[in-house]
Each structure stands twice: as C-alpha cells, then as structure tokens.
Amino acid sequence: GEDVEQSLFLSVREGDSSVINCTYTDSSSTYLYWYKQEPGAGLQLLTYIFSNMDMKQDQRLTVLLNKKDKHLSLRIADTQTGDSAIYFCAERDTGFQKLVFGTGTRLLVSP
Amino acid sequence: DAGVIQSPRHEVTEMGQEVTLRCKPISGHNSLFWYRQTMMRGLELLIYFNNNVPIDDSGMPEDRFSAKMPNASFSTLKIQPSEPRDSAVYFCASSLATGTNEKLFFGSGTQLSVL
Numbered sequence: 001g002e003d004v005e006q007s008l009f010l011s012v013r014e015g016d017s018s019v020i021n022c023t024y025t026d027s028s029s030t031y032l033y034w035y036k037q038e039p040g041a042g043l044q045l046l047t048y049i050f051s052n053m054d055m056k057q058d059q060r061l062t063v064l065l066n067k068k069d070k071h072l073s074l075r076i077a078d079t080q081t082g083d084s085a086i087y088f089c090a091e092r093d094t095g096f097q098k099l100v101f102g103t104g105t106r107l108l109v110s111p
Numbered sequence: 112d113a114g115v116i117q118s119p120r121h122e123v124t125e126m127g128q129e130v131t132l133r134c135k136p137i138s139g140h141n142s143l144f145w146y147r148q149t150m151m152r153g154l155e156l157l158i159y160f161n162n163n164v165p166i167d168d169s170g171m172p173e174d175r176f177s178a179k180m181p182n183a184s185f186s187t188l189k190i191q192p193s194e195p196r197d198s199a200v201y202f203c204a205s206s207l208a209t210g211t212n213e214k215l216f217f218g219s220g221t222q223l224s225v226l
Contacts, residue, residue: 031212042115042202042217043154050212088154092213098144098167099213101154 004091004102011108018076020105022089027070029091033099034063034074037086046074046087076107084109115218117203123224129191132221135184136205144215145178145188146202154202160186161208193225 003025012018024032030051035043049056049063049072056063062075072089086106090099116135124130136143144159158168160180168178175194180186190197200222204215 033214035215040219042204042219043215044217045214048212048214098156098159099215100156103153 004089004100006087006089006102006105008103009106009108011110012079014079014081014109014111016079018074018079018083018107018109020074020076020087020089020107022072022074022102024070024072024089024091024100024102026091026093026100027067029093031092032063032065032072033090033092034061035088035090035101037088037104039085043088079107079109081109081111083107115203115205115216117201117218117221119221120219121222121224123226124193125226126194127192128225129189130193130197130223130225132188132201132203132223134186134188134203134218136186136203137216138184140205140207140216141183142206142208142213143180143186144204144206145186146204146217148200148202148220149198157188190223193223195225198223198225 006022033048034046036046037043047058047061049065060077064073086104088101088104090101118133142161145157147155157170158178163180178188200220202217202220204217206215
C-alpha cells in the first residue's frame with residue numbers, strides 16, 4: 001500500500017529558511033499536500049501541488065516535487081516562531097478519495 | 112461557516128465504559144473522515160463516508176469501534192467497551208469530493224483518555 005515518510009524533527013533559528021522533506025511510494029498520486037498542525041488543534045491545509053507541476057510558490061512557502069524520486073519538500077522562507085508546529089505531507093490515494101498522511105515533522109523555531 | 116465541529120473536546124472515562132464522539136461536518140460537504148492520532152502510530156484513517164455511506168472501514172481497529180452517519184450533518188464514532196489503548200486524539204474531517212482535488216477540513220479533535 002501507500003507509504004509516506006518524513007523526518008521527525010527539525011530545528012531552525014528565526015529568520016532562517018526551513019526545509020521539510022517527504023518521500024512517498026504511490027507514483028500515480030495526482031495531488032500532494034502539506035498540512036500544518038498547531039498544538040491542541042486539528043490539521044490545517046497549507047498548500048498542495050498537482051503532480052504535473054515541479055514547483056509551486058505561495059508567499060513564504062515553496063513546494064518542490066521530484067516525481068522521479070517521489071520526493072516532496074516544503075520550504076518556509078524567513079521562518080518565524082509562529083511557524084513552530086507539526087507539518088504533515090499527504091498524498092491522495094488514487095484508488096479511493098482518502099488521503100494518506102506521513103508521520104509528521106515537528107518544526108521548532110527558536111528566537 | 113463554523114468549520115467542522117467535534118464534541119466533546121476532552122473525554123475521560125474508565126475502562127469498559129462506552130464512549131461516543133460526535134462530529135458535525137461543514138455544510139455542503141459530502142465526505143466525512145474519522146482519524147485517530149497517537150504518538151506511536153501517527154495519524155490513522157479509521158473510516159470514511161461518502162454521501163452518508165461508509166466507503167472504507169478497513170482502518171477500524173476492531174469490533175469495539177463503530178461509526179454511523181445518519182444524515183449529512185452528523186456522525187458518531189462509538190467505542191464499546193473502551194480500553195486504555197484507545198486513548199488518543201480523534202479527529203473528524205470533511206471535504207467536498209469532486210473526483211480530483213481533495214481538501215480536507217479538520218475539526219479540533221476529541222482528546223480521549225481511558226483510565
């Protein structure tokens with residue numbers, strides 16, 4: 001079945017760029033997503049990319065997709081302490097409409 | 112719109128008791144998902160409904176778990192009898208299934224503690 005993997009932790013200083021990486025197994029995924037979870041809250045959609053794109057930029061967020069390597073990344077420019085959260089990548093199961101989520105990467109931004 | 116509404120926010124119960132978690136999806140959404148989040152297993156899909164019909168319940172851990180969606184604006188997840196290993200955060204999410212892009216909107220979750 002589908003499998004989505006992420007590193008567990010990332011620590012950066014305020015003002016630096018953060019890069020969160022994700023690998024997935026389903027080469028036929030049509031959409032890939034990044035969700036953010038703040039403490040005590042549900043997941044919130046940050047951005048998504050269609051599989052025929054290599055890159056998508058949305059303000060401080062840049063999503064890069066390497067379909068050949070099945071690798072997805074999220075770059076956050078000028079990281080702020082408010083960006084501290086858990087970030088999940090997800091792929092859309094092409095057989096069904098459900099999303100398969102990664103394990104989540106906990107981003108800690110220090111002043 | 113108020114978003115996906117879950118109740119209760121916190122539930123503490125004793126082993127063996129019945130637990131019912133509730134969810135109100137976003138009005139107009141036709142798909143509803145129940146997820147469970149734990150430190151050990153991350154985010155797991157338990158079951159999802161499309162137009163009130165259960166489509167995939169392969170993630171439901173065992174017969175102690177059941178979910179219903181009697182109408183488009185309400186769903187329940189029931190655990191009977193509850194066990195300590197059921198302690199987790201349970202999320203409900205809804206979406207408007209268009210056959211292409213699937214954007215899920217999550218509730219704030221129910222923190223369940225089974226003692």
